[in-house]
Each structure stands twice: as C-alpha cells, then as structure tokens.
Amino acid sequence: MQTTTDLAAVLFDMDGTLVDSEKVWTIALYELADKLGGRLSDRARADMVGTNMSRSMVILHEDLGLPLDDTTGSVGWLEDRMGELFAEGLVWKPGARDLLTAVRDAGVPAALVTATRRRLVEKALTTIGRDFFTAVVCGDDIPETKPDPAPYRHAAQLLGADPAHCVAIEDSPTGLASARGAGCVVLGVPSEVDLSGIAGVTLVDSLTEVDVDYLRRLATTR
Template identity: 70%
Template sequence: MTQLAGVLFDMDGTLVDSEKVWSVGLAELAVHHGGTLSDAARHAMVGTNMAESMRILHEDLGRPDLDDAYSVEWLERRVAELFAAGLLWRPGAADLLTAVRAAGIPAALVTATSRHLVEVALETIGAHFFAAVVCGDDLPETKPHPAPYLRAAELIGARPAACVAIEDSPNGIRSALAAGCTVLGVPCEVDLGHLADVTLVDSLEKVDVAYLRGLL
C-alpha cells in the first residue's frame, strides 16, 4: 500500500460553506448590471475559474459586451466583505484538518479563488494547517487543468500518487485526477454521482486519517 504523503484540500464548498457566499455576491453583481442570475448559470459556475464564471454570468444576462475586469473587481470586493464577516465550516472539515495535522501529514490548500480572498478566508480556516497554499491566480492554468494539484504536491514534497485530494466540484475532481491524485469527493452544491474514479462521501464527518490512508 502506498503511504499517504499529503492531503490536498479544496476550499470553497469543501472546507467552508463559501459557495453560498459566492452566490450572494454573484446575485448582487447581476442586479448591479440590471439583471437576474439564473439558477442554471450559477450551477454552471461552481468550480470554474473567474474568467469562465464572468463569461457565464454575462451571457446569462444577455450582456456579453460587459467588461470582465470590471465585473471581477466588483465581485471580489463584495466577496471579500462577506468573507471578512465570517465563514461557516462544512461538517467535519475542521476536525479532519486537525487530525491530519496531528498525524504529521503535510496538507495543502488548492483553490481557484484569488489569493487576496484566500488570505481573508484563512483567518477563519487557519493558515497553520497548510504547508502550502495554491491559489487561482498563482499559475497560468487553474482547475480543471492538473497544474494546481501538481504544484501543491511539489510544494509539500510529495508525489501526486501518494496524495489524497478532497474536492466538491467536477472541475476540481478532474484537476486532481489529471494530476495523478486519489480523489475523495464531498458534494456540496453539485451532484458528483456521474463522475468515475472518485470515492464519494456525503460528509467529512465520516472521514478520518485512517480512512484517507485506506483510499490509496
């Protein structure tokens, strides 16, 4: 059996219930642009990078002419305010982070969110849990490209094949699988039942270090 050398955690929807915070910001941005964001468009955004999310939003509003940079700046400013007000943990996430740290297993945070927002979120989550943090604006490619997970494994000195990645979105799962990681999926806003090569649990309350080791 391969020894567990690292645990790579997604953030939004996996550790903290921040997808709902993003939903608030996106809905407000749509109103700011004079429209209403559809449920289908919001669903399609989960796990995508910021550029893709803005494309989806603008097309959903029938306004592909809108400036991406302006929308990103407006949204990230609002989400930073919401993050600073506090984030709610996903069930079992805080206990699992604590257990991984206590076991001496390096952990990394791997997220498509921009670093300046991640730094706000880490005030709730705890930066001390992570030996490395890879953010959406750190690399030219983000999820579903394998680069973020490859970089995270490199930073903690582990082979991707000896790491378990924990994700809640299809794009994140595809990224981790493409990097060669074993993947544990924990659905939040999006159903993951159609995906192959991923173990699914409905809550991290059911996961401990022994469970993660057993996945390899």
C-alpha cells in the same frame, strides 16, 4: 522513501469543501447580476461552481447577454464584495475542521488548492487557519486553473510529494477533474452540485465520515 501504502499528503479544496462559502458566492453573484440589470439563472450559477473568478464572470455575462470584452469591472466588483463577506466570517462544512486537525496532528502534510484568488484566500485563512497548510495554491498563483491538472500538480510539487500518493478532497466536477488529471487519489464530498456518476472518484456524504485512517486506506487501495 515512499512505499505504495504511504499517504504523502492531503490536498484540500476550499469553497464548498472546507467552508460553506458557495452560499456566500451566490449572494454576491445575484447582487452583481442585479447591479448589471439582469437575473442569474440557476444553470449558470451551477456552472460556476469550482471555476475561477474570470471564468465565472464569462458565464455570468453570457447568461445575462452582456459583452464578453467587459468582464474586468465585474471581476473587480465581485472581488471587493466577496472580501467584505469573507471578512464577516465563514461557516465550516461538517467535519472539516476536525479532519484538518487530525491530518496536522498525524504529521501528514496538507495543502490548500483553490480556484479563488489569493486576496480572498488570505481573508478566508483568518477563519480556516494558516497553520493547517504547508502550501497554499490560489487561482491566480499559476497560469492554469481547475479543471487543468496544474494546480494539484503544483501543490504536490511544493510539498515534495508524488501526486499518486496524495488524496485530494473536492466538492465540484471541475475540481475533481483537476485532481484526477494530476494523478491524485480523489475523494468527492458533494455540496452544491451532484457528483454521482463521475468515474474514478470515491464519494462520501460528509467529512464527518472521514479520518486519517480512512485517507490512508484510500491511498493504499487506489
């Protein structure tokens, strides 16, 4: 039976939180914009961070002044290109692998909760390691995606955990909103987007500052 001091689970975002893949997404997105005859603005790229692929393609088409009823081809091209880039390997964010290892060794269940589609997540897990996660929730697993709370609620449900006793770790405003809406304790680790000024979130500069005891204290003092 859980008490108010339990850390029931840790829920990890992927892109920009565990692996430095936002830079990889940027490469593919600029390539796609060029293929479509335009140039992606910095503002549009920032707005894509933490969103699913379908939403990102709407942002891209709006930014380039292209029809919004023709994003399917862009989604397919981007998914194929990202599959190639993911297969080349991903770079860990500082402290991420050590924290995953510590959480696993402490016997605390973990889930991966990402807006990225499962086809690409399966490639990424070759680098990250499937054995770290009891559950994996991808952007195309359920109808609702971040910033809707559903992905984090679903992850907690898969782990049999109360979201109020779960710490969610995110790098984007979209992901933070999803985790907060689900009722999780939320830890923000800025990557490509400034997270300052977001209420109800604990911020650290890097996961090198975080260990299991730190996560337990967060869960205790929310």
